[in-house]
Amino acid sequence: MSIFGYLCEVDNPKDLLDLSKKVYHAGYIKFDTYTPFPVHGIDKAMGIPLSRxxxxxxxxxxxxxxxxxxxxxxxxxxxxxxxxxxxxxxxxxxxxxxxxxxxxxxxxxxxxxxxxxxNKLPQWNQPIFNNESIKKATCSGFFLAISSDDKNFDIEKTKLFLERSGGKNIEAINH
Amino acid sequence: MNTINEQIHRVPLVLGDKSFKDVTDAIARPAEAKAPKWWVVGVLFSASVACILFAMIGYLIWDGVGVWGLNNPVGWGFAIVNFVFWVGIGHAGTLISAILFLFKQKWRTSINRFAEAMTIFAVICAGIFPGIHVGRIWLAYYLFPIPNSMAMWPNFKSALLWDVFAVSTYFTVSLLFWYVGLIPDLATFRDRAKTRVKRLAYGFFALGWSGSSRQWINYEKAYLILAAIATPLVLSVHSIVSFDFATSNLPGWHTTIFPPYFVAGAIFSGFAMVLTLLIIARKIFNLEDLVTIRHLENMNKFILATGTMVGYAYAMEFFMAWYSGNQYEAFAFVNRAFGPYAWAYWIMISCNVISPQFFWFRSLRTSIPVMFIISIFVNIGMWFERFVITVTSLHRDFLPSSWDYYTPTWVDIMTFVGSFGLFFSLFLLFLKFLPIISIAEVKGVMAIADPHHYESHTKKGGQL
Known part of the structure; x- marks a missing residue:
């Protein structure tokens, strides 16, 4: 695969919940959201199991x-x-x-x-850090990323799906 | 606290119409701006005072404990007084960060980082005193269960050994709790860093935190568990400190009221110290919107409640001394209030019991000059409490021929003064280089953090 996945941004926690639900219900498993603080209800929206x-x-x-x-x-x-x-x-x-x-x-x-x-910490180098925009996630941005390892991932269709579901500033996560 | 208040009308925890970025900017500003002059002067001054501490420790190790003012009946002087004073101050930090977290007191988010930092620095100062008072310091490793060629083990039935375990566990757990809380904020600083050195330094300690929700889930769970275990820990630590006294057969010490009385006193003194530091810091860093009068008022209520508990304990000690019919116990307390150390006793009573009573009045509770002065009084009073407990119980023991009067030497006093230098050096470094308010947690309690906020348009941003 030529890219690690797609990264997109939304405006606020509620939009992130809505987008996560859509991504999860579309059958994606290997995706994650990035937020400056833990968003209430995100675990259910993303289908994350209880912590071990x-x-x-x-x-x-x-x-x-x-x-x-x-x-x-x-x-x-x-x-x-x-x-x-x-x-x-x-x-x-x-x-x-x-x-x-x-x-x-x-x-x-x-x-x-x-x-x-x-949590696989410490992990100082991650593909997501290749994108400059992710720096906002520790300040005020709400991001969602779908990994190219996901079995439903498709370079064209996933991008289109994110666009239609309300994801903004869609970027590829490059090597 | 304030739960009823929130049902009637929701009090905003963050004032002003702030966005998430505003909060980050406000908290990151002190760390990003050029070091102000007062800070440079402050660090240099406190570091010099801290040097006095190290010089005194060097002198003590070189010459032996004879440089202190200890005499025959008073074998425990400033070292134990200062130890209990500093470790007590630490307790408010854990109370704010752990107990208020478990009770979902959201107002704690603005002050917990600050209070936890104070805990760690206070426990560092506390740990120095028992470490250096052992006399032959090169044998201090006897305190720990280290296999050795003498085939000896520590005595686990001794209250002093319990103390070693309690304080070192307390320090370790407080440090872990503080560091776990810092990780997301260090990542924020890393992502804002303008220079390579800062990015690498903050980045190293941020461990590669990305704000991933899959990580937040485990993070929040771990934080909750840490809070849940830190709560009984903080209660146990000062109880065990009080066992140092209570398990010995000395009138004035051998009482069952000691553990709860010490815990209340610890929280009392710790809140006073947080208040003293916070009043200055919020003014200097313009954080009045994040650390509001309501935060300060809540802390004053804690000071009033715990101060009154401490007053009750003082009274109950006297009652039990009389009610027990034990003449030695009765003598110890009459001697405490009217003997040679009556001056120390009445300083303690006026600072700890009388001064917090002003907080019954709302106008005094919300007045910054009043609370600042009272917090200083409480700090002084709580040091004297430990002095009174230690010295008055010892100086007139069972045999009148050995009675003596304890006076600290200049080495005692300068060691204590020096410990303040160490405390403030560490604190000033913290103020300059780390997020002094928990950025992620403050954002989490803002109205705009709640997904339901966006379903109605009537509420305003920045309010709960």
Whole structure:
């Protein structure tokens, strides 16, 4: 394919929702929209499934929880027992604060770095950045791009379809 | 807060008839304009003060903790006072960014970035004090569970070790939360950058953010989860800080009221510090339309509520000292209010309990000079609170022959002053180089961001 896809602009969030619905219902899967802030309802309009980030957070949470208990029980209970303040070597109530903190810490790591992984960040170079106009998407522009990898993509028909559906300033995303 | 208000008439969060581009321009202006003179002077001055901090730390490590004013009954002085003071200030940032986010308090969007930055810089200042007070600083790694040739492990039953974990987790999570929030705004700065250096620097940290909706979905979910875990975290951190005191058998410290009392005090002091900084910054950067009087008034309500809670805790400590029938407890509190440190106690009471009461009046709550002065009083009062708790409980212990009076040395004082230099250096750098208001979030709460806005033509842009 000679181009990566088409990029078009609309005026406001509502037009973007309408255009996304049309693109999605026309059977396109590999398309994306670019907005300065998360537009309410765009996930439904584009048919994006629920985020998988919470599952990763849960995994992080469980790792933190079990890791923290194991660390404290093994170090203070078995490897280096400290007789202190009349407490048993394995004093679970006294281990609660550190367990809590490490659970939070691991949940946070898995949430943030899991989100990066799912979003494929960092990815400093993307085909979309070849178009100067996309710079507006982080300020005030609302864009939609259809990838040429989509099975319904056609150099002529897709362009015509975007024009008819209300997309403005249609550009090819070049190499 | 303000939910009823919004049902009656929707209060605009962003004043003026602003477009998305206007918002970006307004927030990006300080970072793009040439550094103003006051900023250059301010950075040089605070960096010099920060140098005093590092010099004092060097002197302390060279000479030992004898350079501080600690004496036999008062083994904990400025180091712990300053630590609790700074870490408490941080708490308002997390409260604004996480708890108000969970409660869908949209007004937070204008102030959360600012407050989070303050949290991080305050926690950096806080972390210095326990780090340097250990005496033999080259053994500070004992605090962490690092396998070593002595086959020793830290004591996980100690409240001081809990504190190490609480504060380092708090710093890490606050930093992640702040950075995740910054990513879309760094991308905005990258796309506006006029020079190659700026484009590369902002671009590097923006990680290649394009504003893709498929990424926003995961981003928003991650942000929500971070807010949800930061909320119990912030409550736990100051509770654990209070355990440093509450788990010891010392009259004046050994009380169950400490965790909630410390958390309320932390939020109280943090809001005061946000207010002090924000009043100056919104004026300097002409951000009055984004940080409105309503934002400031809401913060004043927080100060009033938490200040009153703190006052209640002070009263309840006295009540329990009497009601428990424990003579040592009773002595500790009578000594606190009428002993040699009565001056510190009454400074604390007037600053923390009396001064916020002026905020019952709407006219005072919305007056910028009044709130500025009160916020300064609260900052001072909350430092004295930690001083009073630490020093008055220690200086007259169980054996009258060992009673003593604690006075800080010049090294103590200059270390504390120096920590302000570090805080303000970091803060000024933040003001100059980063988006001080969350650009993406502010746009998200504007009326023109809502797709339904375009279905009727009666509403005006820039209003909710």
């Amino acid at each position: 980030v919470p599952y990763l957070s849960l995994i992080g949470c469980l790792i933190g929880l079990t890791g923290a208990i194991a660390l404290q029980v093994w170090t203070n209970g078995f490897d280096y027992p400290i007789a202190l303040s009349g407490k048993p070597f394995v004093a679970l109530p006294a281990f609660v604060p550190v367990t809590f903190e490490l659970t939070i810490l691991f949940t946070a790591f898995f949430t943030v770095f899991g989100m990066f992984a799912i």
